[in-house]
Amino acid sequence: MHFVPSEPLSALRRTPFVFRTLALLLCAGFLALPVLALLASWLPWLPADQGGAQAGAILRAMAATVLPGYLWTTLWLSLLVALGAACVGAGTALVVSLFDFPGRRSLEWLLLLPLAMPAYVTAYAYTDFLQFSGPLQQGLRSSLGLQGRLLPEVRSLGGAVWVFIFSLYPYVYLLARTALGERTAHLMEAARLLGAPLPRRICAVALPLARPAVAAGVALVLMETLADFGVASYFGIQTFSTGIYKAWLAMDNRLAAAQLASMLLVLVLALLHIEQRAQKRMRFACGDAPAGSLQARPLALRGARRWAAWGACTLPVVLGFVAPVAFMLRPLLAGGADLPWERFGAWAWHSLRLSGITAALAVAMAFVLAFAVRRQPDAVTRGVVQLVSVGYAVPGAVIVVGLLLPVGWLQAVAPQWGLGTLVTATAFGLVWAYLVRFCAVALQTMQSGYARIALSLDDSARMLGSGSPGLMARVHWPLLKRSSAAAALLVFVDVMKELPATMVLRPFNSDTLAVVTYQLARDERLGEAALPALALVAVGLVPVILLSRALRGRQ
Template sequence: MTAANDSIDYSPKGRRRGGKSGGGLFAVLAWAVALSCVLPMLAVALAAAFGGTETISHLASTVLPGYSLTTLALVTLVALGTFAIGTGAAWLVTMTRFPGVRFLEVALVLPLAFPAYVLAYAYTHILDHPGIVQSALREVTGWGPRDYWFPEIRSTAGAAAMLVLVLYPYVYLLARAAFLQQSSGAFLAARALGKNAWAAFWMVSLPMARPAIASGVLLAVMETIADFGTVSYFGVQTFATGIYTSWFSLGDRGGAAQLALCLLGFALTLAVVERSTRGRAKYHHAGKHHNQMPPAELGGIKSAVAVFFCAVPVILGFLLPVAVLFLMSFDSEQNLFSRRYIDFTTNSITLAAAAAVLTVAAAVCLGFYQRLRPGRVSSVAAYLARLGYAVPGGVIAVGLIVPFAAFDNALDAWMREMFGIRTGLLVTGSIWLLVAAYGVRFMAAALGAYEGGQATMHANMDAAARSLGQGPLGMLRRVHLPILTPSLLTALLIVFVDVMKELPATLIMRPFNFDTLAVQAHRLAADERLEGAAVPSLVIMAVGLLPVILICRQVGRQR
């Protein structure tokens, strides 16, 4: 009888009746958020279309081939590097045992705290011609500048190395989770058929983890094409630097929009590839029981190789940069407690906090709308909102400035004609337009964190709330939000830290005389004042450690 009563009380009719008191509101809010996330992409496409063929013809005959080849080379190097380090380290800490494995499986996540451009400042101080290593080399050997060859850090390969060191944790985390979920049956069957451990890994374990690894690599690639700080500082000409140069140095808005459209097409192609890869490539254990792979004990030279392979990314990607930046800060003549730095910090925290709150609130509207009305319509809205993560910050900046600048100019012209009042730029160059750009860029991260928590809530909880007379608003306020508080806090923290590190959108869209820690670090590094850049860089890194610590705690409990 209880089951029968439940089926009557929680019928689709009941859900429709509850939707009248607030479901429509969430539909409007969710689609407003989704369309706002698509607006920059549409604006970039329209601005590029009206930019004229002269601009794109000139770009195609001058810089476009170079931008394309450099971007492609950078993406290829980062994809290979993150795949090798992330997958190899994940396999070793999951499937083997060697000295220090418990520490290393957590420490391998630490480089996520660094933006790649901060790592670039540290390694330039170490490896550039006037840096520590080459200066010591010349002093010991007596060589002159032309008497020896040394790898150039300010190069495409150098930029790729910086990006690999901070982005491989994406692959590591997803690959490690996939390896932990694999059963030992298929691997042991391959060993029983005469395959050695390496062949069994390559033919069985790696293909089974391919969807997770591919997702991690594609995330790293999307972050690579969005990077501006590293490639700009190293003088590597990519689409990201080309957009900024066209917009500010050349004043060519049409050219910037057309370059942004090229980059947008590349990014969206990667997003489609990632989604199709994740959707089609699925591997399941065919047996009745899921027996986790027993870790293999390593000894001798194998143990030393495993320690070396896992320790080097941690040393190069976290420990060494922290030490170098800390030592550089002593000679920086930058006072973190001066009025200027207090303003930089306040501006950074203000932008990050506002963006985090508004982005998570929008994500709640989208996620709850999917919960209320599951189906194709709500899924499309969520998918459109997620597209912003695949779009670089510079593209979003161009896509928002173009339409709102046109709106401001049209409004100003109308107000002068009708009332003789000059309104100026009301929206363009405002903090809130910059916050909107952050929201578009990081909506996917907030929505993912919220949906992850929402998935743990059984549908019967919604039905019970409706049976007690709660509409959608009451159910969200009294049931969902209290239960999902940890997920909401995680989403807030992720967006907060991502905004603190975001550089291209901030550089293009920030109000006049409104600088952040990231902008200050970029400015000092561009002036070759690396010691000065170390101070804001350390603050950005320290803030970035907050979500990494949460991830490390989760990694430590996953065994």
């Protein structure tokens, strides 16, 4: 006689609701505390020694003087970068998806290379080459017999727009190319068979179906632009992020900085909502092609048109990757700069250590959260996971302010705990900020891996008497090793390139490659900054190469 359970197998051996919810809330509180602290900065009962009495006066003074300039500059920067990235990213995606020309297959993945270049590294490279004392203007003056400045000032709003467009357009290119190459192929072929000319196929079929993908990519570009500190600070552009740092460091009022950061947080969350809606529209409007449908064949270009297409796709690669790398390699190959070889090992070790610790912790936390969503996908669990995922859209400067604000409150209440020293004088606070910022990257990758594991395996394991620890260790983990490795790699590279949080929270004598690159470039020692900058580029190439291989494998 067999025992038949009265409940579904998925309901057996569940963790009690109170303990499961408490564990999830503790995890979410740890990762979402900086964001919640920013919202709490507007409450009237904050401690007086946190600057609450002066925060209102500082904000009113900034609103009457510099804050409109911050908003105006940020608005123009975002608008121009969005337009430029949309044109470059969507244009190159259309060309490589719809036309056939020499080098097309190579350019499909070469267009992803600027993703390996941190925007601030690109800014340093162009400044070193194009500034008044750079080799280009010196060569022009000597060859043409002219005096003075011959090129526009690169450290300007226009220079920042240029850097952001050619550093971030791959976000738009990647999503638009995926939509055009995989999901609209059968519709483009049907329009061709019905006699529609190519311009009409592009305007009536390709662009409307790619519009959600372009909108999602532009939202990602804008989030990265708003989160930037290195480019804006180095170029002397007064954006909202630099205003947060000035309110915090120059005016010495953490609460005013937190309130400014909460304004930026609202804008970033609005962009995140737009990106998520665009992704949903993209999945709804652009379903997979039915089995056996015809695939659109790229139109072979001839004559000058094929070389024009080749040039249109090659130019972003040159401007976003080849030229900056060549500019940074120049001092290394020339040997004229005093390169810090003896300190490079220490900088690399600090970067590798912090990145490795954060990657391991992020994967572990993402594994637990993804397992909780899979086993009990109720409203509480989904809400906790969504709250944790918000951190990736929050700029590093905002996370730092939101992290130090509650630490200051607790330090004022209980100074004997030494929490302020733990966060600011050790690597604990830095790893905490990294986890808040990048745990969502690991979580998304782990959830993608879980989507490929059949639920029947869970039921079979429970029938054999396996509880949650055994199910995770014996069934899920062996099947998620590749997803875990991919998640760890993505977090590792993101932490290596992260600048704002690292620059503020790093312990004494623990500079990383990103920090020393910024400091050397700020001190006009661009030749010495080439070595750590190129090391960051080399690390960033690893996920780009893996991504390009994955995209080529789908074709």
